[in-house]
Every structure is written in structure tokens, then in C-alpha cells.
Amino acid sequence: MNPEEIEGGTALFxxxxxxxxxxVSKHYIDGYYHVDIVAExxxxxxxxxxxxxxxxxxxxxxxxxLEKFFRRATQVxxxxxxxxxxxxxxxxxxxxxxxxxxxxxxxxxxxxxxxLLIDDEFVKTSYTKISEMKRIFSELFDSNLDMGxxxxxxxxxxxxxxxxxxxxxxLATNEHKKARRKK
Amino acid sequence: MxxxxxxxxxxxxxxxxxxxxxxxxxxxxxxxVVTISFYAAIHYLEDFILPKTxxxxxxxNLNEVKSAYKMPRRHEARERLVWDNMxxxxxxxxxxxxxxxxxxxxxxxxxTITEAEKAQDYLNKIINACTPPPTSKAVSQPIT
Numbered sequence: 001m002n003p004e005e006i007e008g009g010t011a012l013f014x015x016x017x018x019x020x021x022x023x024v025s026k027h028y029i030d031g032y033y034h035v036d037i038v039a040e041x042x043x044x045x046x047x048x049x050x051x052x053x054x055x056x057x058x059x060x061x062x063x064x065x066l067e068k069f070f071r072r073a074t075q076v077x078x079x080x081x082x083x084x085x086x087x088x089x090x091x092x093x094x095x096x097x098x099x100x101x102x103x104x105x106x107x108x109x110x111x112x113x114x115x116l117l118i119d120d121e122f123v124k125t126s127y128t129k130i131s132e133m134k135r136i137f138s139e140l141f142d143s144n145l146d147m148g149x150x151x152x153x154x155x156x157x158x159x160x161x162x163x164x165x166x167x168x169x170x171l172a173t174n175e176h177k178k179a180r181r182k183k
Numbered sequence: 184m185x186x187x188x189x190x191x192x193x194x195x196x197x198x199x200x201x202x203x204x205x206x207x208x209x210x211x212x213x214x215x216v217v218t219i220s221f222y223a224a225i226h227y228l229e230d231f232i233l234p235k236t237x238x239x240x241x242x243x244n245l246n247e248v249k250s251a252y253k254m255p256r257r258h259e260a261r262e263r264l265v266w267d268n269m270x271x272x273x274x275x276x277x278x279x280x281x282x283x284x285x286x287x288x289x290x291x292x293x294x295t296i297t298e299a300e301k302a303q304d305y306l307n308k309i310i311n312a313c314t315p316p317p318t319s320k321a322v323s324q325p326i327t
Contacts, residue, residue: 105255109286117279118301127275131266144259148282154290163289 009081009169013099016167017073023102024069072141073101079133079145080108084171086129087112092122095152095172098165105144106137109165111152187313190226193219194306201299213299214292220306221280225261228277231313232268273312276305 076099084094093113100107116122130147137145157168184192197219199205200212234243237251249260262281266274280302287294 105259109289114295118297123279124272124275127278128271131274131278138254142253144254144256146259148278148286150282150286151290154293156289156291159289 010077012169013077013167017070017101020102020166021066021069024066069101072106072143075137075140076101076106076108076145079137080110080147083110083126083129083133083147087126090125092116092126093172096155096157096168096170098157098160099167100164101167103164105146107165108145108147109150109160110147111150111155114151114153117149117151186226186230190223190230190310193223193226194310197223197306198303201303211296211299213294213296214287216299217280217287217294217302218284220302221284224277224280224306224309227310227313228265228269229261232264235264235268237264237267269312273309276308280305 080097080099084097087094095111095113098109098111112122112126126149130149134145134147137143160168197216200219201216205212229245233245233248234241235248236242237248240247240251242248242251245257245261245264248264249255249257252260252263254260254263258281262278265277269277283294283298283302
């Protein structure tokens with residue numbers, strides 16, 4: 001059994017974002033560079049005391065975009081895992097996570113057993129933590145993170161994927177695998 | 184119609200769908216109970232919190248809140264407004280209603296009676312939090 005498959009999160013997530021980096025650069029190359037990236041690349045060209053050719057300029061923008069994408073995507077993953085670990089420490093089990101890191105405002109859906117979602121204590125504890133994570137994200141990136149909870153019962157994973165939640169982890173399965181490996 | 188009145192209107196509709204025997208193919212509209220509760224909550228909360236000064240900007244409506252927070256979407260701006268100005272319990276109930284209504288499509292709109300009941304409960308708690316207690320009137324003393 002591949003150990004990455006079990007402990008997998010971080011390794012699998014990096015694999016996913018590396019596989020999708022072209023999608024990000026293409027999207028931005030098509031003329032949707034964020035104004036900050038353009039300004040940064042342009043100013044850098046003048047600071048270096050040389051005429052930035054179009055090729056250098058675009059390449060610089062591409063590099064900056066990818067770097068920002070990796071930083072942002074990693075932060076989304078870290079914040080999601082922080083919520084998962086926080087809930088686990090409070091004896092609340094997360095079933096799976098779904099991430100859309102390619103969107104301008106990244107989105108995360110955390111699936112939880114039905115019975116927990118009608119437990120007032122859980123609702124207060126979990127949403128307070130989620131709100132804290134969203135605030136951290138917006139302070140770091142001048143962008144918003146949409147993070148929420150959904151019931152794992154009758155969850156349509158195919159629809160989530162079609163809606164852009166391209167990365168997912170089934171944490172319940174990972175728990176089983178970890179337990180089996182310990183035996 | 185005032186924002187609070189819209190909240191009352193939505194709240195009444197949500198409650199009617201929950202309590203009355205209104206069905207389609209023998210199924211009650213529990214998904215709509217949740218969604219309409221959420222829309223009722225929005226109006227009560229906006230009416231209660233606004234106007235508000237945010238980042239030195241006087242905000243009287245959600246568009247101004249969005250601009251003061253520098254947030255691109257109304258949904259996020261409203262949620263931040265609620266978390267910044269209400270107790271964590273009330274803000275959590277609001278986020279629950281938001282997620283339940285927005286993500287219902289991912290669970291094929293399957294909403295149980297217990298969840299619909301919870302939506303009503305959370306909406307009532309939000310309404311209470313947005314309803315200031317009546318000002319106590321001075322009791323007139325009899326002239327002796």
C-alpha cells in the first residue's frame with residue numbers, strides 16, 4: 001500500500017495543484033492578470049534598469065501568478081486541515097473535504113455526519129472556528145475564502161466536482177486505512 | 184416595505200410551510216422552510232445591525248458594507264457583518280442557515296423534518312436577538 005495514499009493529504013494536494021498549474025497560468029495569460037501582479041512585474045522591469053521585453057514581462061507575470069496561486073492554494077489547504085484537526089480534537093469526526101482552489105475566491109466544503117449538524121454545540125463550535133479561518137485568509141490575501149459545512153448523507157460528490165471542487169479527500173476512508181495499517 | 188417587514192413576511196411563509204399541511208406528491212416543502220428561514224434571517228439581521236460605521240465609512244445598506252469591507256460579494260460581506268456585530272451563537276446560527284440553503288443542491292435537496300425544525304428554531308433565536316426589549320415605561324406614581 002502506498003503510504004502517501006494513507007497519510008496522504010499534503011502529498012496528494014501538492015500533486016493536484018502541480019497538475020492544475022497550467023489551468024491557472026492559462027486563465028491569467030488570457031488577459032485576466034490581477035492588477036497587482038501586472039504592476040509588480042512592470043515596476044520590477046524598470047527597477048532592474050532595463051527595457052522589459054514583452055516576453056520577459058509575460059514570463060514574469062506568469063511566474064508571479066503561479067507563485068501566488070501556490071501560496072494561496074496551500075493556505076486554503078492548511079486552513080481546512082486546521083478546522084479538521086480542531087474538530088477531531090473536540091471529538092467531532094469529519095467525513096470528507098472538497099476544495100476549489102482555482103476559483104478567484106477559493107471554496108471549501110467540509111462534510112459532516114447528519115446528526116452533528118443538528119447539534120447546537122457542534123454548530124457553535126465549528127462555525128466559530130470556520131469564521132476564524134476565513135478571517136485569517138482574507139487578512140493574508142485580500143480575497144475571501146468561502147468555507148462551509150454540509151451533511152455527508154446523500155452528498156453528491158459528482159455534482160461538487162462538476163461545480164469546481166476538483167480536489168477532495170475522504171477522511172473517513174483514510175481513518176480506516178490508518179487503523180488497518182496499525183493492526 | 185421595510186427590511187424588517189420583509190423578514191416578518193418570509194418568517195411567516197417559512198412557518199406556514201412547516202406547520203400547515205401543504206405538500207407536493209405527499210412531501211412537505213422542508214427544503215423551502217430552510218431556504219426561506221435563511222432569507223428571513225438576512226432581513227432581520229440587516230435591519231438590526233445597519234446603519235453601521237465600518238472602517239470609518241457610514242454604511243446604510245449592504246452595498247456600502249461590501250465596499251467598506253472591500254469584499255467582492257454581498258454574501259461574504261453580510262456574513263462578516265453578522266460575525267462582527269452579533270454574538271457568536273447568533274452568527275453561527277446564521278452561518279448554519281446560509282450553508283443549509285446554499286448547499287442543499289449538493290444533497291439533492293433532501294431536508295428532514297428535524298432540520299426544518301432546527302431552521303425554525305435558529306430563525307426564532309435570530310429574531311429574538313434582533314428584537315430589542317420594550318423600553319420600560321415609568322410607572323406613574325399616584326399623587327398623595
